[in-house]
Amino acid sequence: MSESTCPECGGSVSIPANAMQNELLPCPDCGTELEIVRLNPPLLERAPEVEEDWGE
């Protein structure tokens, strides 16, 4: 288990020991969906929004 910081609210986010790069997890304080972009040391970014597929 390691700790990182939510880029949205600055809150502390625990990274599970078995977490994988690009895994998604929510911030426990503000609920923002975050992506683990790096594991060691851990770095979180806002997860990309799901974009609408307009069938093009």
Added chain:
Amino acid sequence: MTTVGIVAASGYAGGELLRLLLAHPFVEVVQATSESNVGKFLQQVHPHLRGRTSLRFIPQDALQACDVLFLAQPHGEAQTRIERYAALAGTIIDLSADFRLRDPATHATVYGAHAAPDWLARFVYGLPEINRAALRESRYASGVGCNATATILALVAVVRTGLLNLNQPIIADIKVGSSEAGSKPSESSHHPARTGVVRPFQLTGHRHEAEVRQAFADCGSLDVRLAVTSVEMVRGVSAAVHVTLPAGLAEKDLWSAYRAAWSNEPFVRIVHDKTGIHRHPEPRLLAGTNYADVGWEYDAATGRAVLLCAIDNLGKGAAGSAVQCMNLMCGFEETAGLSFGGYYP
């Protein structure tokens, strides 16, 4: 066990006190008065207490000495008998407005002349989130106004951290449930007239404004106005306090202010979610609890902000805070008897 009595226990606040105190690990409820229900079992007035106590209502004249006395009468009554109550119990917590305002002149302006003005300074305003240290040292605590409580807790984070310039009008738009009006029926509470309403109740000159000003008196003079609307809800207060903060703040700045104010408080939770359907404080989730949920909405371009707080008016806005005060005044664990977390949906 610490012995507890409740004066005027047949109202909604009295019933909520009984519910909390009958489950409290460190106290025993030994007496409850009601002049209009003398001899009745408590559950004949408060049906949710069936099976939890064999007490019956007694008249005030039959009150015996006890360790803690809660007063849950309508405004104006406790002040006329405070000497007698003080002779019966070493610790008194009055839920009415009689001892909330410390300044006799302010009390007279808001509520009329006080029958025992010398007692005002002996009471500590009973909101632990802003008066914890004083409550620990006090034998007498006032209750809190539910609308004042929601407004105060909505404002604390931005006032205490200096984010709010106090030289501006502060407008608290407050939605309230029907139990705020008390247990006595009236024409306005009659079901066909009350159900479904969004009824502006008091949009100017609300009496709780004085409590809010008093709570922040050490920061300066607040120009705060409460505008209260009755809505379709039994329990609950939802305050939306409109202010202007500095423009250009980041979300992290507000989070930092709120965390500084509330991280160590057992009954205040920050609710400011980016996802889901419950992104802001909602009173419905707090029914029966002593929680106050706080949050905000902020426009960085203009600095316009709406500071939010939701409570149960009978919980954090009355009986819950009163029990929390008792815990502090008696040296109990502050959260004792107040662990109910609500229900959903």
